[in-house]
Amino acid sequence: MIRHVITAFVLLNAIVLIVTYLTYVERKFAARMQSRIGPYRVGRPHGWLQPIADALKLLIKEDIVPALADRPVYNLAPIVFLIPSFLIFATVPFAPGLGLADLNIGLLFFLAVSSLEIVGLFMGGWGSNNKYALLSAMRAVNQIISYEVPFVLTALIPVLLAGSLKLSLIVEAQRGLWFVAYPVIGQLAFVMFLLATIASENRVPFDILEAESELVAGFRVEYSGMKFALIQLAEYTHMFGVSCLGALLFLGGWLGPGLPGPVWFLLKALFIFLLVTWVRWSFVRIRVDQILGLSWKVLLPATLALLMATGFWVALRSGHVA
Amino acid sequence: MSEYLPVLIYTAFIVAFAVVSLGVAALLRPSRPYDAKLQNYECGAEPIGEAWVQFPVGFYLVALVFLLFDVLAVFLFPWALTLRGLGMAGFWAMALFLFILGLGWLYAYREGILEWK
Numbered sequence: 001m002i003r004h005v006i007t008a009f010v011l012l013n014a015i016v017l018i019v020t021y022l023t024y025v026e027r028k029f030a031a032r033m034q035s036r037i038g039p040y041r042v043g044r045p046h047g048w049l050q051p052i053a054d055a056l057k058l059l060i061k062e063d064i065v066p067a068l069a070d071r072p073v074y075n076l077a078p079i080v081f082l083i084p085s086f087l088i089f090a091t092v093p094f095a096p097g098l099g100l101a102d103l104n105i106g107l108l109f110f111l112a113v114s115s116l117e118i119v120g121l122f123m124g125g126w127g128s129n130n131k132y133a134l135l136s137a138m139r140a141v142n143q144i145i146s147y148e149v150p151f152v153l154t155a156l157i158p159v160l161l162a163g164s165l166k167l168s169l170i171v172e173a174q175r176g177l178w179f180v181a182y183p184v185i186g187q188l189a190f191v192m193f194l195l196a197t198i199a200s201e202n203r204v205p206f207d208i209l210e211a212e213s214e215l216v217a218g219f220r221v222e223y224s225g226m227k228f229a230l231i232q233l234a235e236y237t238h239m240f241g242v243s244c245l246g247a248l249l250f251l252g253g254w255l256g257p258g259l260p261g262p263v264w265f266l267l268k269a270l271f272i273f274l275l276v277t278w279v280r281w282s283f284v285r286i287r288v289d290q291i292l293g294l295s296w297k298v299l300l301p302a303t304l305a306l307l308m309a310t311g312f313w314v315a316l317r318s319g320h321v322a
Numbered sequence: 323m324s325e326y327l328p329v330l331i332y333t334a335f336i337v338a339f340a341v342v343s344l345g346v347a348a349l350l351r352p353s354r355p356y357d358a359k360l361q362n363y364e365c366g367a368e369p370i371g372e373a374w375v376q377f378p379v380g381f382y383l384v385a386l387v388f389l390l391f392d393v394l395a396v397f398l399f400p401w402a403l404t405l406r407g408l409g410m411a412g413f414w415a416m417a418l419f420l421f422i423l424g425l426g427w428l429y430a431y432r433e434g435i436l437e438w439k
Contacts, residue, residue, distance in 0.1 A: 001327075008332040012339060059343075060350045067360040068372070079340040086336045090329045101328045108399060130362045131373045142381055145388040152395040159402045221363055226347030230340060289438035292384065296436040300391065301427070307398070308417060311405055315413035318406045 004100075011100050015089055018266070019237045020051040025270070026277050033281045058229035066129065066222050073127030078223070078230040081120025085234040087113045088241040093168040095254045095261035106167040107159060110245060111152055117238055118144050124231065125219035136218035139208050139288065144200050146295040151196035153303040157189040158249040160310045171253035178252035185310050190250045192303050197246065198276055199291065201239050205283040206291055243272040383435050394423060 024039065028046070031038025043049025065074060090113075091106035093099035103109055118141050125137020159165055161182065162173035180190045199206040210218030220231050247253060247268035254261030256268075286294075362369045397419070405412050430436055 004328040004331050008328060008335050011332065012335045016339075059347050060352075062352050062354065063347065064355065064359055066362045067357075068362055068369075078344075079337065082340050083333065083336050086339075087329075087333060090332050100332055101325055103325060103329075126374075128362070129373045131364065131369075134373045134375070138377065138381060142384055145392075146384060149388065149391040149395060152392075153398070156395075156398055156402045159399075160405060163403065163406050165399070165403060216363070216365070225351055226344050230343065292438045293436070296387065297431065304420065304424075308413075308420065311402075311413050311416065314405050315408070315410050318409045 007100055011089060012086065015086060015237060019233060019240050020055065022240055022273065023236055024048070024051045029274060029277055030281050055229065059226055061225040063225040063227060068129045069222065070127045070129060073123050077120050077124035077127055078227040080123055081117060082230050082234040084113045084116040084120070085238040085241065088238070091167055092241070092244050092248065093171070093253070094265050096168065098262060102166060102168045105165050107155060107165045107170070111155060114238065114241065115144070115148055121219055124223065128219070128222035130222050132215045132221050133219045136210060136215045140202060140219060143202065143206065143208065143291060146292055147196050147199040150192065150295060150299040150303045151200050153307050154189050154193040154196055155245070155249060157185065157307055157310050160307070160314050167248050171248055171255060174252040175255060178250065180250040185306065185313070186250065188306055192299065192306065193246060193250065194275065195299065197242050198279055199295065201242060201276070203276055204280040205286050207285060208288050208291065239276070240269065240273060243269040246272040380438060387430055387435060390426065
């Protein structure tokens with residue numbers, strides 16, 4: 001019992017710390033892509049205290065609740081948004097035996113909890129009673145549920161190959177060959193997974209829900225101070241969680257030569273995160289009908305076809321002949 | 323069930339983290355509201371009416387199609403787990419199911435439901 005409490009406490013703090021610095025990494029990375037320096041002044045060298053300064057600043061900022069807002073919904077939304085984003089890490093194994101709970105249904109738990117974030121998001125958009133926020137929330141739900149299906153289907157391909165939903169067993173199944181290197185199936189699945197990730201995380205080029213030029217800041221336009229900080233934190237945590245999932249499903253989790261397991265795992269998760277960031281700063285936003293068309297007309301049939309192809313291969317190799 | 327205990331404790335910690343950080347912020351921050359500050363943001367102009375409007379019906383159609391395929395995903399989970407044991411018989415059973423569902427997808431496509439208007 002005490003052990004569980006300590007593990008949970010350490011996990012929560014580790015994630016908060018990692019994600020806080022992930023925002024710093026993204027800002028530095030984005031700055032480099034645009035020939036800027038990025039945060040530099042707060043803390044030498046290279047402004048490494050910037051995330052801490054941001055957190056402190058948001059902590060002491062005034063909290064403005066619009067007079068017309070639906071107060072209970074508005075106030076609860078950041079918390080409801082935060083919970084699933086952190087809860088997805090409950091089943092993530094950072095190394096053999098190093099994780100909170102390596103459930104038998106790890107992947108199912110992850111996918112189920114991860115999609116709950118739209119509840120908090122929509123509460124925020126609705127509760128604000130702001131037209132930008134509501135439009136953004138509606139677009140967000142529309143887009144996230146559209147990409148939920150391809151996302152789940154691509155996540156099932158490693159399950160087929162490994163024969164388990166337990167995330168540590170999926171990693172162990174990649175001991176010989178990471179699934180991303182699996183001939184043909186692996187590469188296609190990884191690309192589709194990345195595409196579905198970017199879309200369901202609402203990153204550019206799929207960021208119509210916070211399209212700055214039309215919707216200001218999207219569903220969080222009315223949030224300020226610590227509530228805004230929690231929403232931002234939750235968003236980045238969710239992004240990092242999905243990056244971790246990608247590392248577990250396709251990049252062999254903690255497996256790798258030389259370095260300790262958790263280091264490999266975090267490096268791989270960071271790699272996926274930076275891939276998404278790279279896409280973010282390289283492409284322009286696409287239209288809503290293009291986004292939905294891509295999901296329902298292209299990605300859904302494509303992922304289903306790939307899943308069935310993988311299934312055919314697995315069934316063929318299982319040796320049972322019908 | 324005991325393996326879910328850490329998850330429960332962890333959830334409690336997350337809620338505590340959110341509540342405590344909001345609570346600390348409430349103690350530290352200033353509160354100087356006035357009418358103009360509390361107005362909804364509409365690019366600086368006076369807000370016109372409420373934001374709680376009727377949904378465009380297109381969202382419902384997307385939600386319906388989503389429901390269909392999400393249920394499919396639920397069926398696929400146990401299938402993906404047991405396919406090794408089932409072999410080709412399991413594969414063909416799911417292929418038939420997907421074929422029937424594919425007809426539904428084709429119908430939705432032809433009816434233009436997948437088209438955003």
